[in-house]
Amino acid sequence: MKEIWFHRKQHYLNILANSVAIFLVLIVNVLSNTIVSNVSKQISSLGLDVTMLQVFDGSQLSEGWFDSWCQSRGIKTASVFYSVAYDDYNLVSCNAQLSEMFDFQFSDGQFFSVADDYYNDNVIVLGNKSHQKFGYPKVDQEVLIDGVSFKVAGIINSQDGNLFIDVDNTAFVPSKYHLRTRSRQISYYFVGKEEGLDKYLNDKNYVCVSQGQVSQATNTILSLVQKVLLFLAFVAVFVSFLGLINNTLSSLKERTFEIGVKKAFGASSRFIYLQFMLETMCVLLISTLISLLLMFLILFSLTKNSSFVIDYSNTFSILIRILLVGLICGLFPAYKASKVTVMAAIRNS
Amino acid sequence: MIKLINISKKYVGSNIEVEALKKVSINVKNKQFISIVGASGCGKTTLLNILAGFDYPDSGMYLLDNEIVNQNTLKIQVGMVFQEFHLLPYLNVMENVCLPLYLKNKKVQADEVKRILNMVDLSNYGSFFPNQLSGGQRQRVAIARVLASQAKIILADEPTGALDKENSQNILKIFKQLQHQGLTIIMVTHDEHIALQSDYMIRMDKGRVVSERNLVSS
Numbered sequence: 097m098k099e100i101w102f103h104r105k106q107h108y109l110n111i112l113a114n115s116v117a118i119f120l121v122l123i124v125n126v127l128s129n130t131i132v133s134n135v136s137k138q139i140s141s142l143g144l145d146v147t148m149l150q151v152f153d154g155s156q157l158s159e160g161w162f163d164s165w166c167q168s169r170g171i172k173t174a175s176v177f178y179s180v181a182y183d184d185y186n187l188v189s190c191n192a193q194l195s196e197m198f199d200f201q202f203s204d205g206q207f208f209s210v211a212d213d214y215y216n217d218n219v220i221v222l223g224n225k226s227h228q229k230f231g232y233p234k235v236d237q238e239v240l241i242d243g244v245s246f247k248v249a250g251i252i253n254s255q256d257g258n259l260f261i262d263v264d265n266t267a268f269v270p271s272k273y274h275l276r277t278r279s280r281q282i283s284y285y286f287v288g289k290e291e292g293l294d295k296y297l298n299d300k301n302y303v304c305v306s307q308g309q310v311s312q313a314t315n316t317i318l319s320l321v322q323k324v325l326l327f328l329a330f331v332a333v334f335v336s337f338l339g340l341i342n343n344t345l346s347s348l349k350e351r352t353f354e355i356g357v358k359k360a361f362g363a364s365s366r367f368i369y370l371q372f373m374l375e376t377m378c379v380l381l382i383s384t385l386i387s388l389l390l391m392f393l394i395l396f397s398l399t400k401n402s403s404f405v406i407d408y409s410n411t412f413s414i415l416i417r418i419l420l421v422g423l424i425c426g427l428f429p430a431y432k433a434s435k436v437t438v439m440a441a442i443r444n445s
Numbered sequence: 446m447i448k449l450i451n452i453s454k455k456y457v458g459s460n461i462e463v464e465a466l467k468k469v470s471i472n473v474k475n476k477q478f479i480s481i482v483g484a485s486g487c488g489k490t491t492l493l494n495i496l497a498g499f500d501y502p503d504s505g506m507y508l509l510d511n512e513i514v515n516q517n518t519l520k521i522q523v524g525m526v527f528q529e530f531h532l533l534p535y536l537n538v539m540e541n542v543c544l545p546l547y548l549k550n551k552k553v554q555a556d557e558v559k560r561i562l563n564m565v566d567l568s569n570y571g572s573f574f575p576n577q578l579s580g581g582q583r584q585r586v587a588i589a590r591v592l593a594s595q596a597k598i599i600l601a602d603e604p605t606g607a608l609d610k611e612n613s614q615n616i617l618k619i620f621k622q623l624q625h626q627g628l629t630i631i632m633v634t635h636d637e638h639i640a641l642q643s644d645y646m647i648r649m650d651k652g653r654v655v656s657e658r659n660l661v662s663s
Contacts, residue, residue: 354533357531357533357544358544360497360499360525360531361524361548362545362549363548367548438497439499442494442527
């Protein structure tokens with residue numbers, strides 16, 4: 097260890113370059129994994145069997161079109177879904193089934209019922225943050241939106257958002273509210289959880305997107321991006337390891353004396369070889385520790401206020417691969433060092 | 446004990462060929478203190494390197510105790526003292542002295558190391574680093590290092606070359622002391638006054654042994 101410490105100046109640049117390169121690989125790997133897993137989680141939170149449908153011409157639709165549409169196709173669990181953005185919350189009009197599909201949990205009350213959906217459109221269900229924005233009304237108290245009074249039916253527990261809704265920032269009202277108060281020139285959406293919706297994918301009147309397809313496409317794109325970024329990061333590692341080889345080979349000249357003295361006093365070529373490999377290993381381990389520390393610091397600062405779950409999967413296997421490549425890069429300089437003779441050292445000194 | 450028979454060595458450069466040793470034959474007895482003198486380039490260091498096993502002759506025979514030498518016997522029996530000391534700068538005196546033991550995976554006997562440091566008058570310098578020592582002290586550390594390796598033959602390449610007169614005399618005193626303890630010493634020097642203090646002087650010129658002189662009887 098004393099030798100490594102003595103020759104530390106020779107290793108500073110190596111450690112710096114390797115740390116940056118290894119850090120790049122790790123951060124790219126962890127961030128891309130995290131993005132992939134979080135996006136997948138968002139998509140799959142609703143279920144990969146859910147399909148979203150956009151109807152092009154809402155003006156042709158009568159009040160009961162959705163029920164008829166579902167009935168004629170044998171779809172049992174589906175909901176109209178129409179969202180309007182207000183300044184600090186979204187107002188979503190939907191059917192009672194939406195709660196079941198999204199598996200809402202309530203801190204108080206419940207979602208409006210199918211009967212409310214049919215006969216009583218002046219009820220509202222509040223997400224966790226929209227509840228706060230309306231001044232924490234209790235169940236059965238009333239809130240005002242656009243001069244219309246709504247009775248609070250339930251308050252949803254805080255929960256992660258998904259591709260369709262930011263649940264916490266949303267207030268839910270029955271679908272009839274929008275049919276009555278808004279223009280009919282709107283596009284209606286619904287999400288359905290029944291099998292067989294895929295058969296409408298090619299219907300010219302609708303755009304139908306299944307969650308499974310979205311998930312698959314997203315994963316394909318993200319994994320492609322991940323591979324490209326990882327490739328570039330690995331190129332950086334390779335270049336830094338070439339630097340390590342070059343630096344160690346250049347330092348051999350000034351260390352010929354030291355190697356020669358050791359050989360003159362009984363060190364075998366194998367001993368010198370192992371000594372250089374140990375040095376390479378130390379450089380790699382220090383670089384790895386620095387890069388890990390850097391990665392954790394950056395990830396911590398990036399995610400301390402977010403609900404993102406960092407995905408560290410395969411970080412260890414990537415590190416092992418990097419270290420193996422590094423060790424392979426150390427073989428040649430170590431071999432060259434082991435071949436230095438006492439005579440070369442004497443001539444050099 | 447040591448017998449060199451018709452040792453020749455050539456160094457071949459790109460355009461030039463130098464015959465460093467031309468059929469050199471010498472005999473060294475046990476517990477003898479021999480000096481090899483000659484002008485620069487006469488082949489004395491080449492001869493010493495061959496004796497140490499650092500270099501190989503092109504032809505001739507090298508016998509140690511009537512057996513042809515191999516690297517292992519040389520490693521065990523021969524230790525080298527260099528003109529420029531060749532101490533490792535990042536090891537302290539104690540560690541430099543123990544270096545041959547570490548390298549040969551031998552157990553360090555603290556008492557033995559202390560005895561050796563005492564012999565070269567460096568008992569209080571164990572924790573000093575080479576850059577904190579004078580030239581004479583460094584050379585004594587180098588000698589202590591050879592002693593720690595338990596070598597029976599000490600080869601010294603210009604051991605006083607980098608030292609003043611007083612330190613040179615101290616080194617020679619140590620060599621004589623070691624000779625009396627049973628070690629064989631072969632010293633290369635260009636300084637005839639230094640060489641005259643050995644038992645036997647071999648003079649070299651242009652790669653040949655030109656004269657041999659027994660200094661004990663004369």
